[in-house]
Amino acid sequence: MDIRETHPFDLAPAEAIRLQERLRKQVRPSGDAGKVSLVAGADASYTKGDDVIHAVVVALRYPDLTVVERVSAATVTTFPYIPGLLTFREGPALIEAFRRLRSEPDVIFFDGQGIAHPRGLGIASHMGVLLDRPTVGVAKSLLVGTAAEPAVERGSTAPMLRDGETIGMAVRTKERVKPVYVSVGHRIDLVQAVDLVLSAARGYRLPEPTRQAHLYANTVRRERGRGERQTSLPTR
DNA sequence: GCGACAG
DNA sequence: ATCTTGTCGC
Numbered sequence A: 001m002d003i004r005e006t007h008p009f010d011l012a013p014a015e016a017i018r019l020q021e022r023l024r025k026q027v028r029p030s031g032d033a034g035k036v037s038l039v040a041g042a043d044a045s046y047t048k049g050d051d052v053i054h055a056v057v058v059a060l061r062y063p064d065l066t067v068v069e070r071v072s073a074a075t076v077t078t079f080p081y082i083p084g085l086l087t088f089r090e091g092p093a094l095i096e097a098f099r100r101l102r103s104e105p106d107v108i109f110f111d112g113q114g115i116a117h118p119r120g121l122g123i124a125s126h127m128g129v130l131l132d133r134p135t136v137g138v139a140k141s142l143l144v145g146t147a148a149e150p151a152v153e154r155g156s157t158a159p160m161l162r163d164g165e166t167i168g169m170a171v172r173t174k175e176r177v178k179p180v181y182v183s184v185g186h187r188i189d190l191v192q193a194v195d196l197v198l199s200a201a202r203g204y205r206l207p208e209p210t211r212q213a214h215l216y217a218n219t220v221r222r223e224r225g226r227g228e229r230q231t232s233l234p235t236r
Numbered sequence B: 001g002c003g004a005c006a007g
Numbered sequence C: 001a002t003c004t005t006g007t008c009g010c
Helices: A013-026 A087-100 A123-131 A190-200 A208-232
Strands: A038-045 A052-061 A067-076 A107-110 A135-139 A157-162 A165-171 A180-186
Touching: A013 A123, A038 A087, A038 A208, A052 A087, A052 A208, A067 A087, A067 A208, A087 A123, A107 A123, A107 A190, A107 A208, A123 A135, A123 A180, A135 A190, A165 A190, A180 A190
Parallel strands: A038 A107, A107 A135
Antiparallel strands: A038 A052, A052 A067, A135 A180, A157 A165, A165 A180
């Protein structure tokens, strides 16, 4: 059965928040992803004034990080970007992309927060519950909480804190480059999540799954945009 | 009431 | 997220 039959996305912000408060109870911020041999990165891309969301999932073999599969899906959104409600904007496109994915990744990286979220349900946690898979949030900035600056060496970390609780880890994936903010999504613990992010980061700030997803999402968006324009606005 | 605020 | 060219530093 389709996830969207049991999970509404077309909600008003206040209703979306209530749904998050209900779903947060299903998040399991611990566990072992087991022996990881396949990882995936998911991301979305869109053109400024447009309401079309292009979502992609890229699967990579681990630990060699060779890309083995790429899928994409596009949806039309009415939900705006509201901090804390990102999944209601990108979720439907991501779900469709995952439906098209034939690989079965052991862990999935998302561009955004896991439990480091106002209601403990960032996009990585939310999607983790819907997909019932281990997920990790890899964000480029903080949504809630604070973190000290990790030392300049690659591999340095500093806890992300909120009310004295550790909700994630700032991780320096590249020497002297701004850290990424890792938080657990679902069915994995923070130690393994940080370990995977670090081992999947090869010479760039973003770990390969997320980086490849980002690149592919932009490619897909530009190609589709070009194709649609050609069929709807013939050249003279 | 005033800011902060993933992508 | 996206708009955008060159430019400074490792």
